[in-house]
Amino acid sequence: MGPMRGLWLKWKMLKLPWRKTFLVGQDLNGNTFWEFKDQINAGRLRRIVKYSHRTHFSDVKVTPQWHQWLRYTRPDPPSIEEQQGDIGRQAQLKYLAQQADERWASKPSFLDKPREQPKPATLPKDPGGYAPQTEPDEKEGVQSAVDNPVPIPGPPRSTKKADPWKKAQGGNPSGKWQPEAWTPGPAKKR
Structure with a gap:
């Protein structure tokens, strides 16, 4: 801000009795x-706020402190030091949020695909008692249940049960009715 602009701002800030509008302050973006x-x-x-002529209306940003002052939530306008301190606070908050995001991204998520375990180079010689036998089962007196199945005695199998709904349908003429598929016809013109 040049010296002439500073003098002009001080002149407009004077609350002279014949003036109808008084300048209260400006923000770091040049808005008054x-x-x-x-x-x-x-x-x-x-x-009210008057935007800088160099700024397009879609790019205008009013800080929360000035917005509070515009809405009468804050009685005094914010100072330049307070506005600069708020920019420093926002920069620190962005830095801390970035660090938190990096810490969060470094932890594994349950939604990620599990990592594949490396396969062993060689299989063990005895895989836990499942090695093939060298002698046939008949010589040892053991018979295979697959080759000679033995029926297991159990409760007698019942025949097909009667349908309980058949009795309820009885002599009802609509007892065997089933709905048909619906196919829409052409729309009627009005």
């Missing part, structure tokens, strides 16, 4: 904030 006497409500000053 004004108060003016409202003709309808003479006891209260209205607050």
Whole structure:
């Protein structure tokens, strides 16, 4: 900000009795904030913001402190030091959030595909008692249950049970009715 601009801002900030609008302050983006006497409500000053002419309307950003002042949530406007401190706080918050994201990304997730275990180079010689036998089973007196199945006695198998719904259908003419598939016809013109 040049010296002429500083003098102009100080001149506009003076609350002279013949003035209707008073400059309250500016933010770091070059926006100026004004108060003016409202003709309808003479006891209260209205607050507005005038954007920098170099900024497009879609790019205008008002800081939370100035927004609070515009909405009468905050009685005093924020100072330049407070605005600069807020920018430093935001930078520190972004840095801490980045560190937290990196810590979170370094931990394995249950949603990720599990890592494959490396396969052993050679199989063990005795795989836990499942090695093929050298002598046939008949010589040892053991018979295979697959070759000679033995039926296991159990409860007698029952024949097919009667359908309980058949009795309920009885002489009902719609007892065997089944719905048909619906196919929509052409739409009627109005």
